Amino acid sequence: xxxxKGPGKSGGAAAPAKKKRKGPLAKIRPxxxxxxxxxxxxxxxxxxxxxxxxxxxxxxxxxxxAVGPAVVPTGPVDLSSTASPTxxxxxxxxxxxxxxxxxxxxxxxxxxLRSPDSKAFAQxxxxxxxxxxTTGQVQIHYQLVTASDRTYxxxxxxxxxxxxxxxxxxxxxxxxxxxxxxxxPDPHSGGLGSEKLIKxxxxxxxxxxxxxxxxxxxxxxxxxxxxxxxxDFAHSGLGQVPALEINDKPVKDVRTSLTPAKLRTMxxxxxxxxxxxxxxxxxxxxxS
Numbered sequence: 001x002x003x004x005k006g007p008g009k010s011g012g013a014a015a016p017a018k019k020k021r022k023g024p025l026a027k028i029r030p031x032x033x034x035x036x037x038x039x040x041x042x043x044x045x046x047x048x049x050x051x052x053x054x055x056x057x058x059x060x061x062x063x064x065x066a067v068g069p070a071v072v073p074t075g076p077v078d079l080s081s082t083a084s085p086t087x088x089x090x091x092x093x094x095x096x097x098x099x100x101x102x103x104x105x106x107x108x109x110x111x112x113l114r115s116p117d118s119k120a121f122a123q124x125x126x127x128x129x130x131x132x133x134t135t136g137q138v139q140i141h142y143q144l145v146t147a148s149d150r151t152y153x154x155x156x157x158x159x160x161x162x163x164x165x166x167x168x169x170x171x172x173x174x175x176x177x178x179x180x181x182x183x184x185p186d187p188h189s190g191g192l193g194s195e196k197l198i199k200x201x202x203x204x205x206x207x208x209x210x211x212x213x214x215x216x217x218x219x220x221x222x223x224x225x226x227x228x229x230x231x232d233f234a235h236s237g238l239g240q241v242p243a244l245e246i247n248d249k250p251v252k253d254v255r256t257s258l259t260p261a262k263l264r265t266m267x268x269x270x271x272x273x274x275x276x277x278x279x280x281x282x283x284x285x286x287x288s
Contacts, residue, residue: 060224063168066094067141069108069248095229096141097165097173104274105267107132108141110233110243111177113164114148114157114192117255119181121242128260138267142173145241146230148187156193158226163198165222166213167205175205246270 096108107129111118132138144161160180167176179201185191192198198217202208216222233243244251244258247270251258 058224060093060228061222062094062225063097063165063173063222064171065097065168066165066225067096067098068094069096069141093228093232095225095232096143097168098139098141103136103139104278105138105271106141106245106247107138107267108143108245108248110143110145110238110241112145112148112157112241113160113177113180113184114146114152114187115241116184116187117240118242119184121254122177122181125260125263128264132264132267137271142177143233144226144229145233146226147234147241152187152190154190154193156190158223158230159217160192160198161226161229162220162222163202163213163217165225166216167202167208169216170208170212172205172208176202176208179204247274 109121111122129138129140133140144164146155146157146161149155149157164173164176164180167173180192183197183201183204185197195217199210199214202210202213238245238250240255242254244254244263246266251263251266
């Protein structure tokens with residue numbers, strides 16, 4: 001009989017090698033590497049996000065349709081030209097939001113969304129301003145001011161102003177601001193700095209696409225523009241809000257003696273002045 005060969009002899013089946021037992025460190029190494037990778041990714045994302053937000057504070061990103069100070073006519077219109085007149089470019093920064101452009105009189109309203117005085121002005125003058133707009137007598141420039149943040153603390157006025165600029169990107173500035181006036185919280189509370197409230201006001205304003213609005217407020221897309229707007233107002237010497245200009249001329253005693261009727265009279269007087277100025281013919285050139 002042929003003798004069977006044991007495992008230790010040549011020609012026999014090889015014995016399976018004994019597996020090395022992994023130590024505790026070897027077992028957790030793959031998980032540790034994965035955790036470190038996640039930490040690196042999230043840490044890098046946080047740094048990038050912080051850098052983006054910080055850079056937006058310095059970047060002046062004007063919302064859609066923002067304009068510079070009103071350009072007041074200074075002479076007669078050239079009636080010999082058959083081309084339609086084009087607006088004159090403003091030399092100033094685009095820190096204002098225009099409503100109904102291309103008319104002889106521009107009312108500039110400086111308002112602070114956190115200020116009870118600005119709210120009171122908006123409520124008292126909304127009818128006369130609406131009438132002047134619908135009859136084509138004026139255009140209105142709104143410039144947002146954030147001085148109330150210094151008065152009450154925090155930055156909720158700045159936050160709300162950025163949100164109003166985000167609404168302007170979708171052509172819903174006046175609708176959003178009206179919701180702010182209708183639901184303005186106590187300025188001491190800092191409630192306008194609530195993301196939940198701002199989003200609620202945007203819903204109430206209607207026709208604001210939240211998919212665009214939410215990233216705009218979360219990233220502070222127009223924060224730099226708001227900061228520059230406040231600095232421009234502080235430099236103007238106009239004092240406290242609400243403040244008004246008619247064709248770049250400050251209106252005196254807005255908070256003490258101005259009334260809707262007086263404002264209408266002032267607008268009519270300025271419109272007549274501008275129309276008369278534009279209609280005045282220039283002297284004909286002398287014949288040689």
